[in-house]
Amino acid sequence: xxxxxxxxxxxxxxxxxxxYTCQGTCSKAIEVxxxxxxxxxxxxxxxxxxxxxxxxxxxxxxxxxxxxQRLKGTTCGNKPTSCPDQLAHALEQMASSK
Numbered sequence: 331x332x333x334x335x336x337x338x339x340x341x342x343x344x345x346x347x348x349x350y351t352c353q354g355t356c357s358k359a360i361e362v363x364x365x366x367x368x369x370x371x372x373x374x375x376x377x378x379x380x381x382x383x384x385x386x387x388x389x390x391x392x393x394x395x396x397x398x399q400r401l402k403g404t405t406c407g408n409k410p411t412s413c414p415d416q417l418a419h420a421l422e423q424m425a426s427s428k
Contacts, residue, residue, distance in 0.1 A: 345370075346427075350420035354411045357382060360420045367394050369421075377413050385414055394421050 344366045351359050357377030363370045369389050374382035389397045398418045406412035 346424050348420055348424040348427075350416070350423060352376075352413070352416045354409055355406065355413050355416050357413045357416060360413075360417055362417075362420055362424060364394055364421075364424065368392070369394060369397060372417065374413060374417075382413055385417065389417070394425055398422055398425075 342365075346362075346364045348362045349359060350362065355377060357374045359375040361371075361373040361375070363372075369392055372386040372389055374386065398421050401414040402418035402422075404412045404414040404418075
C-alpha cells in the first residue's frame with residue numbers, strides 16, 4: 331500500500347508537505363514541499379543519487395500539474411514505473427488531499 335503522510339502542524343498557509351512511500355523503484359520514499367501549487371523542494375530517499383538529485387532540481391519552481399503531466403507513465407528498463415513516475419504519483423496524492 332502506498333503511504334502518504336501529511337504534517338499540517340508544519341504547514342503555513344498554502345504550503346503542502348508529503349512523504350510518499352515508493353513502490354517498484356530503487357527509491358524508497360519521496361519528500362515533497364509545494365507552495366501554492368508550485369514545487370519548492372523534492373528529496374528522494376534511495377535510488378540513483380545523481381539522477382534523483384537532477385530530477386529534484388529540474389522540477390523546483392514548476393507547477394505541480396505540469397510535473398505530473400510530464401513525468402507520469404515514465405518507465406525504467408522493464409519496470410512499469412520509475413522514480414519520475416513515482417514522483418508524479420506522490421504529487422497526485424498531495425494534490426488530491428488539499
